[in-house]
Amino acid sequence: MNNGMEEKKFVLMEWADGWREVTPVEADAVGLRKYFVVERVEYYGRLVVERPEDEVPDLVVTDRKPFEVKRVALVGTGASDLEKASLYAEGGRVEHNYDLVSGDGDVGAAVKKEFAEALLAEGLTAADLSGKPAAERREIIGRIAAGMKLVASTKQDDLFDFVEGLLSE
Amino acid sequence: MFGDIAKLRGKQEEAARFIQRMRRLKEKYGTISKIKEGHKDEIESFVLDGDHEAMLIFGEKEQELLGMAPGLLEFLKWVNEHGIRPSIVSELKKTLGPVGSDMITLYLNRKGIIDHFEYFITPQGKMKLSTEEQDLRYKGTSKENGTLYDELVKDLGEQGISPEECLMIGDKWSTDIKPPKQRGWTTIQYTGHIDMGQCEEADYYAKDFYEVQDIVAKLI
Incomplete structure (x- = not known):
């Protein structure tokens, strides 16, 4: 059968209210094994x-x-x-x-101070860091920040922007 | 619900964004019911990117998902059999139209319980549900600042009903419990859906309408 579906396989799920959903699966899929529902309380x-x-x-x-x-x-x-x-x-x-x-304190200033101290421990100043090529700068910032338990929630670029912003102040 | 809307509109990738925006809108107004009562237009403009078709689906899905509180139907039949005709008091912001043109009377119609109620009382006016006759004296009043209850006390007074004979059942302290209590009504705080903790001004608390019926049975 040459209907353009040879290389794609789909699962079709049907609900009691008539709702049907199509989902692509691996092209070498050969059958269905089991279905189960997970009940779990999740907190956000x-x-x-x-x-x-x-x-x-x-x-x-x-x-x-x-x-x-x-x-x-x-x-x-x-x-x-x-x-x-x-x-x-x-x-x-x-x-x-x-x-x-x-609460007390300026968290931005505290992070800046902590980062600068960690940088100094590696023999670098903020000026040294800003003079380095972008890729090296990102590697250093990522490594030092991780050592401080400072990470980005969703995108690593946000961490670089945050730290570089603080250091440029 | 927003997952279904996104899928029906072929915008599967937008579902998470719709949900996030709805949560933000909830934080702007405090509760989902406040959005629905007075700011529904922003669900279309802000949450759904101005997609009117998606908003129509929202309206349908919303009605599908609305259930009935445990014991409500039994309570409504029982209270009517005892000669008491309850009315609905709502902070509806939308202009009062024919029955079924707002989400509350649409819900009552769909659930087949509209005949159990006498009036639909809102800041847009009071409507007799059986005839759709409107009384616009209530226009511009508010549940929260109590002016709607002031008008209601006056209205009921003209019918020979005193505040001591009135009972309000509701879940929000600021609109359902405190203002009527300040005007001498008896109040039941319903905690079966929204539970804000017990309001000191409430006379009774009920987590379903079986409990409401037990309380009312003692009062009449």
């Missing part, structure tokens, strides 16, 4: 970021140990410690709400 942390009045707030979502986040900061505006405050339930979803309590 959501940090709401204020924007100018009437603008829709920004939202930062984390799936890494959300109950263990202890401090949050919009860099440049100070940090807040998190304190458990209340529960809010809507249907099957429960929100564990936290108060943002003013």
Whole structure:
């Protein structure tokens, strides 16, 4: 049969309400083995970021140990410690709400100082680092930051932009 | 729901973005029900990128997903058999149209329970559900600042019903419990769906309508 489907194989799933979904699978698929449903409670942390009045707030979502986040900061505006405050339930979803309590210190300055010290331990200054080719600079920043347990949540480029921004101040 | 909408519109890759934007909109207004009551246009413009067809699907899916609280049907039959005709008090922002043109009366129609209610009372006016006759005295009032309840107290007073004879059942402290309580009504905080914790001003608490019925049975 030459209908253009020889090299592609698909699974078709059908629901009780008539909904049907097509999903491509490996071209050498030969059959179906089993079907199962996983039931698992998953927790996500959501940090709401204020924007100018009437603008829709920004939202930062984390799936890494959300109950263990202890401090949050919009860099440049100070940090807040998190304190458990209340529960809010809507249907099957429960929100564990936290108060943002003013914490001490400028997290940006602290990270800058910590990074500069780690850089010095390698015999480099911020000026030395900025004079290096981009690829080498990225390698050094990534390595030092990882040693500080400082990582980007989704894109490594965000880490480079953040660190280079701090060092250029 | 947004996964289904994205798929039906052939925009599978947009599903995660739609969901994220809906969550952001919820943070702007506080609760999903506040968005639905007064800012639904932003679901189309902000969440769904202005895709009107996607918004129509949203409306259909929303109705499909809305269930009925445990014991509600039994309670409605029971309360009507006892000669009590409940009314719905909603902070509807949309202009009051014919029955079925807003999500609440559409829901009542679809579930076949509209005949159990007498009036639909909103900041847009009061509508007798059996005739769609509108009373615009309520226009411009609000549940949250209590002016809707002020108008209701006046309206009921003209019918010889005092605040002590009125009962409000609702889940939100600021719109369903505190304002009517301040005007002398009895209040039941319903915690079966939205549970904000127990409001001190509430007289009773119920997690389903079987409990509501038990409370009302003691009151009448």
